[in-house]
Amino acid sequence: MKITDDEVLHVAALARIRLDDDEILSLRNDLDKILGYMDILSSVDTTGVNPTHHPLPLVNAMRDDREQGCQELADVLRNAPQHDNGYIVVPKVIG
Amino acid sequence: MKAYDAVIGLEVHAQLLTSTKIFCGCSTKAGLPPNTSTCPVCTGMPGVLPVLNRKVVDFGIMLGLATGSRIAPRCIFARKNYFYPDLPKGYQITQYEHPLCEGGSILIETAQGVKRIGITRIHMEEDAGKTIHDEKAPLSYVDYNRSGVPLLEIVSEPDITSTDEAVAYLRELRQILMYLGICDGNMEEGSFRCDANVSVKPAGSARYGTRTELKNMNSFRNVQRALQYEIERHIEIIESGGEVVQETLLWDPSRGVTVSMRSKEESHDYRYFPEPDLVPVEIDSAWIDSVRSALPELPFARRERFIGQYGLPAYDAGVLTQTKAVADYYEECVRLLDRPKEISNWIMTEVMRALNEQGIPITELIVSPEMLTGLIALIDKGSISGSMAKEVFAEMVDTGESAGGIIEKKGIGQINDEEELRSLAREIIDAHPDEAHKYRSGKTGLLGFFVGMLMKATRGEANPKLASRIMKELLEE
Amino acid sequence: MLETARQYRRYEKSPVDETRAFLEKIRRDTFNAFITVDEEGALRDAKAAEELLKSPDAGALAGIPVAIKDNICTRGVRTTCASKILSEFVPSYDATVVRKLKEQGAVILGKTNLDEFAMGSTTTLSIAGPTRNPRDPSRTPGGSSGGSGAAVAAGLCAGALGSDTGGSIRMPASFCGITGLKPTYGSVSRYGLVAFASSLDQIGPMAPTVRDAAVLFDAIKGYDPLDSTSVPRDYTPTNLDGIDLKGLRIGVPKEFFGEGLNPEVEDAVRSGIAVLEDMGGRIVEIDLPHAGYGVAVYYIVATAEASSNLARYDGVRYGLRANDALDLGDMYARTRDMGFGPEVKRRIMLGTYALSAGYYDAYYRKASQVRTLIAEDFRKAFSQCDIIAGPTTPVTAFRLDEMIDDPLSLYLLDIYTIPANLAGLPALSIPCGFDSLGLPVGMQLMAPHFREDLLLGAGISFQDRTTYHQEGP
Numbered sequence A: 001m002k003i004t005d006d007e008v009l010h011v012a013a014l015a016r017i018r019l020d021d022d023e024i025l026s027l028r029n030d031l032d033k034i035l036g037y038m039d040i041l042s043s044v045d046t047t048g049v050n051p052t053h054h055p056l057p058l059v060n061a062m063r064d065d066r067e068q069g070c071q072e073l074a075d076v077l078r079n080a081p082q083h084d085n086g087y088i089v090v091p092k093v094i095g
Numbered sequence B: 001m002k003a004y005d006a007v008i009g010l011e012v013h014a015q016l017l018t019s020t021k022i023f024c025g026c027s028t029k030a031g032l033p034p035n036t037s038t039c040p041v042c043t044g045m046p047g048v049l050p051v052l053n054r055k056v057v058d059f060g061i062m063l064g065l066a067t068g069s070r071i072a073p074r075c076i077f078a079r080k081n082y083f084y085p086d087l088p089k090g091y092q093i094t095q096y097e098h099p100l101c102e103g104g105s106i107l108i109e110t111a112q113g114v115k116r117i118g119i120t121r122i123h124m125e126e127d128a129g130k131t132i133h134d135e136k137a138p139l140s141y142v143d144y145n146r147s148g149v150p151l152l153e154i155v156s157e158p159d160i161t162s163t164d165e166a167v168a169y170l171r172e173l174r175q176i177l178m179y180l181g182i183c184d185g186n187m188e189e190g191s192f193r194c195d196a197n198v199s200v201k202p203a204g205s206a207r208y209g210t211r212t213e214l215k216n217m218n219s220f221r222n223v224q225r226a227l228q229y230e231i232e233r234h235i236e237i238i239e240s241g242g243e244v245v246q247e248t249l250l251w252d253p254s255r256g257v258t259v260s261m262r263s264k265e266e267s268h269d270y271r272y273f274p275e276p277d278l279v280p281v282e283i284d285s286a287w288i289d290s291v292r293s294a295l296p297e298l299p300f301a302r303r304e305r306f307i308g309q310y311g312l313p314a315y316d317a318g319v320l321t322q323t324k325a326v327a328d329y330y331e332e333c334v335r336l337l338d339r340p341k342e343i344s345n346w347i348m349t350e351v352m353r354a355l356n357e358q359g360i361p362i363t364e365l366i367v368s369p370e371m372l373t374g375l376i377a378l379i380d381k382g383s384i385s386g387s388m389a390k391e392v393f394a395e396m397v398d399t400g401e402s403a404g405g406i407i408e409k410k411g412i413g414q415i416n417d418e419e420e421l422r423s424l425a426r427e428i429i430d431a432h433p434d435e436a437h438k439y440r441s442g443k444t445g446l447l448g449f450f451v452g453m454l455m456k457a458t459r460g461e462a463n464p465k466l467a468s469r470i471m472k473e474l475l476e477e
Numbered sequence C: 001m002l003e004t005a006r007q008y009r010r011y012e013k014s015p016v017d018e019t020r021a022f023l024e025k026i027r028r029d030t031f032n033a034f035i036t037v038d039e040e041g042a043l044r045d046a047k048a049a050e051e052l053l054k055s056p057d058a059g060a061l062a063g064i065p066v067a068i069k070d071n072i073c074t075r076g077v078r079t080t081c082a083s084k085i086l087s088e089f090v091p092s093y094d095a096t097v098v099r100k101l102k103e104q105g106a107v108i109l110g111k112t113n114l115d116e117f118a119m120g121s122t123t124t125l126s127i128a129g130p131t132r133n134p135r136d137p138s139r140t141p142g143g144s145s146g147g148s149g150a151a152v153a154a155g156l157c158a159g160a161l162g163s164d165t166g167g168s169i170r171m172p173a174s175f176c177g178i179t180g181l182k183p184t185y186g187s188v189s190r191y192g193l194v195a196f197a198s199s200l201d202q203i204g205p206m207a208p209t210v211r212d213a214a215v216l217f218d219a220i221k222g223y224d225p226l227d228s229t230s231v232p233r234d235y236t237p238t239n240l241d242g243i244d245l246k247g248l249r250i251g252v253p254k255e256f257f258g259e260g261l262n263p264e265v266e267d268a269v270r271s272g273i274a275v276l277e278d279m280g281g282r283i284v285e286i287d288l289p290h291a292g293y294g295v296a297v298y299y300i301v302a303t304a305e306a307s308s309n310l311a312r313y314d315g316v317r318y319g320l321r322a323n324d325a326l327d328l329g330d331m332y333a334r335t336r337d338m339g340f341g342p343e344v345k346r347r348i349m350l351g352t353y354a355l356s357a358g359y360y361d362a363y364y365r366k367a368s369q370v371r372t373l374i375a376e377d378f379r380k381a382f383s384q385c386d387i388i389a390g391p392t393t394p395v396t397a398f399r400l401d402e403m404i405d406d407p408l409s410l411y412l413l414d415i416y417t418i419p420a421n422l423a424g425l426p427a428l429s430i431p432c433g434f435d436s437l438g439l440p441v442g443m444q445l446m447a448p449h450f451r452e453d454l455l456l457g458a459g460i461s462f463q464d465r466t467t468y469h470q471e472g473p
Ligand SMILES: [Mg+2]
Pocket: B013, B094, B125, B153
């Protein structure tokens, strides 16, 4: 299979990563090669096989509706690149 | 002009009245200072993990049962991946494949009679935080207090064909949620939010037209206006030979138009996949039964029962079942005092007036069912007159005192106690032997004198008819 | 570790002195094992441990200096994941494993180096620069828990925690000649482990000996209500006396001895298996017919989960943020471009692709189905044997200047370790010999879910019989 530059750019847009031209090229080559290798899976007959999403068959892990207390505002803001009056500040959302 | 059919599908997000968020122990309380009701989990700190709040599932099952949905024996969570600053993990934990409920319906009343609106699915998910956009600076401000508040998303089938039906469906759904006590139904504050899918097609055609998605309709009136606007817009485009573009639009209530939300042809490929940090939820019949047994009666059924059981007119039953709290209040009153229609009259007039004046729900009314029925019982006994009772009620609403207390303190009310009046009357007769003698000798005109004395002795509170009868009886003994 | 614990109790050594000695060694470290050393915190822990040791209830870990992989959150101590994007991140909470270690009096020396977000096999993809293998500083310690591996091998700590998503504990254990355990999925809380691939990640111990690893494992294992994938059950302490191997059925999968396995590694592993046989174990040849698909399955599932797990590094709430962005979208794209290294970007891209519209079924779903087949292979195998033995890695530690730059070839180094992660099984790597250059070779033992007792028991007995684990660099 061959991945196109457009596909690479589309995926990068979904992942919110800016790529320069060199990166597009090298990622295209890498993805081509890796995904080419992944194609060995297409030879496995998986008809009627349930997918595994958890290695152990656990169910119903739940907690009671009881307040556990919140963190200090300082702990929320401690790592924030920008904050103001308790709010986290970001560049304006456009579109 | 050709006729068109509108096809409307509604997606409702209902915030649940749990104490804590869906995946962490933070409070769901609204109105707190920004970011103070948060923890590492609901702010998406590196390394944290979600743990499901059991009550969210209980609430979801409740709504599922109330809408006749199939409750999935096994449901799973999924991640919906997209970037937005109020979405702290870069994905929303929601349900995609295998939602909690499927295949339910709600009955609405239309001009053509009762109509069934299908519910495709009900699923659990987490709310996002709130982003405020600065008017002047190129900045946005994010508050994560709402991040992780539990939501039920209720998706209707495209069975709705008019704006009236859409509003009727939303009203009924909202009433059910509020009856169940799982959502406060506040549209303005966003605890009951609605998005719509709208398309139109030539009347009778089987093919659906291109649909648009509408957001930001935060009142029933705005839903009505936005849908109407959008349907007309679609028809106009089709009539002029154009094509409706599939897009997401925001309703602008001040201008009364819908505006396109995304400027770029941004793909929304949410890359849903099963949430690896949460395990499946398995719901057996015992769990469903325990929820069912705690399920309150729903509005439609309660209305019918009020008519049958209490002999109320349909109008009364409708008013009294408007909210679960009023209906509960009414039934508690009837339990205490078997005067269904009188109680209904009192609630529909004096009680409702007091609630309106104070702007409070009935649960906050200081006059309890015990107090209201106490008052009505006094009227029944003839202790006070109907008009006096209204004054007493007003006083009760102000002071929270019981009817008896107010009557006693103010010294109002009527003395109906025969024994008391009889003994007072005897004293008066004994104290006026001459007048008594004259009366008994035929001067019956003196009855007025004796009754007057009795009224004076009770500071005018003796029941006058009773006073007169007793006095007459004693003088003629 | 157990000897030190005894010395503490006989007052022949004190935690503070011991901690100072370790901190001094770390200061002279030339292998670059640590990203952050917390001298102040360590001495505070040591003093607290001295108090704790006055009580007869103090556990084996009281006063024992340990190191933590820098993708495990430590309250108030920088946790970078070796990534530029988190280079200044200071958690406001402790991971459950860290809390448990502290409660038992362990002294936390600092945070060890890794490949960025645990994505790698060399511990070279780090903001802190490469870690070197104490066995031969020109070589990689393996990865991604190479900092922990090197710290243990170089004696810079008594034991360490690593994390293992596709072999990241076992590979460096093998390359550095130490013991590493990837526990059963769900037996050690992941709360506070910065997620790489949630359905595969597991924290585990790395230590000079199996006994030490068992002590650390006992300290961190157990149900945690903060981790929904944590398994509620009885977790009994490991028997540190080892087990009698007589009659123990040892499955040897032929798929683990095929093409790509370095012959010297094969010789050492076969001699290790021979020791187990010699001790009474019964060798059973088994089949894991789908094991060969493990790498393909893993690099789809792991990258898909990673693409989602790493979406939170967006410059909004914490971590790096690109300055002077035109708008939010620009801020995201530039922050993530600047903040992530090439391997992390590659994996995010791969995982995003595998989940994207039109490819989900062919990649993510298909891989998840083959994952089921791999798990079933193990179920069948464990009806024929009690534990499985084979190599940990196909090669020994390679030179840093001969670094493989082809990502796929690097991925294939995980071929023997990945299946245990996909099936959630416990797996242990212990030294079983050396190649002709004197580089250590690791033998991997696997067991059914929650049968760490078999792995650790067999490992302890093996080490009581052999000296590979004592032959230092
Ligand atoms: Mg939703």
